[in-house]
Amino acid sequence: MSRWSDRAWEAAAPTFRRILEHPFVHELTAGTLPAEKFRFYIRQDALYLDGYARRLAHIAARLPRKEQTETFLHFALEGIEVERALHAQFLDGGHPSPEEISPACLLYTSVLDAQATAPVEVEAAAVLPCFVVYQRVGEEILHRTRLEGHPYAAWISTYADPGFAEAAGRAAAVCDELAEAAGDEIRRHMTDLFVRCTKMEWLFWDSAWNLEKWNI
Template sequence: MSFCEGVWQQALPLRRAILDLPFNRDLAAGTLPRETFQFYMLQDSLYLDGYSRALSLLAARAPETDMMLEFAQAAQVALVVERSLHESVFKEYGLDRSVIDAAEPSPTCLGYINFLIAAAHQASFEEAVAAVLPCFWVYEEVGNTVHDRATPDNPYRAWIDAYASEEFAAAVRRVIDITDRLALHASPKAVAGMTQAFIRSVQYEWMFWDSAYTRQTWPV
């Protein structure tokens, strides 16, 4: 069993909990309130800015050219391609740039961003890669599951189709392959660190979906 196969199974209870969150159930049913989806998209836009920075740091630290290219391209996709999806939604919702620029990250969003950037700066390269993998892999699973459950006239079809696409799946497979290659030559201590980082990010994924549903704000 490869590292990714093993840690994916270890994360199964968390993954099931993510798929069962009210946000994702309502997203599939097409009954998610527009205000909730709007809140999610604003937070996701802020998250993607931080996520792309973490990916760029990994590209700079990568020991092999193919890894450097993969993370550099992933950082570009996070900024350009996915941001275009967000901006089309913002336009549909009538949100102007001042509203978007004034948005602040929720406690969960800020915590997740800081965790990934800290890992990209300070952790071993192997551990940092394991930390960014769940955002790819969990989103693919959520996208595919919601796609299979989605109503035909679902108002969130554009978002659903983006994360259930073959193109996105291919990107996920490439990062999984890189992670497995790194784990294969890592020390037991490094593999343990990779596992911990992966699980922590899956926990943050659950928290991010949940915080979007509750429209989490700062308590004080």
């Protein structure tokens, strides 16, 4: 029997193909992405990670097994710090203020926050795309380009690193354990949120590509 994470990825595959086809990812791969757009993305990602870390800690407190809790606490503390260190290399003017949040970033974090009262299986499934999408995008970019002299080599190296793939695998494994013990309805909700949050990843890059602003 296939794992839940495999079936969820299959359901999200059309969206992932759209992500790889997005001009932001194309130009990031080529090293031709305008610095202004990359800075916009990094500042929004820093704001996103603030909420994402809280979500990971919240999930950790709800997980049924000690090993699962330890895994998600590690993600919330040490794992997030790796990405924050990456942001620090590119951030201008320090950490962005919450008032800078873009509509797409606010939408994504709000979708995640809304799962706080959902079953823990669903909340865990909602945070998984941030692991597996970045892992696969990082690996795909590394396959297509050379890091030497690349302006975004540090970003690519972070997400194409085997250590990040290992973390993504651990997160997926916890979700698979939760799905295996859950009923069909919960598993359907897990898949729905996984696909929805994969779409949020596309919106996030599209927002950076367009330097999205509030129109009011």
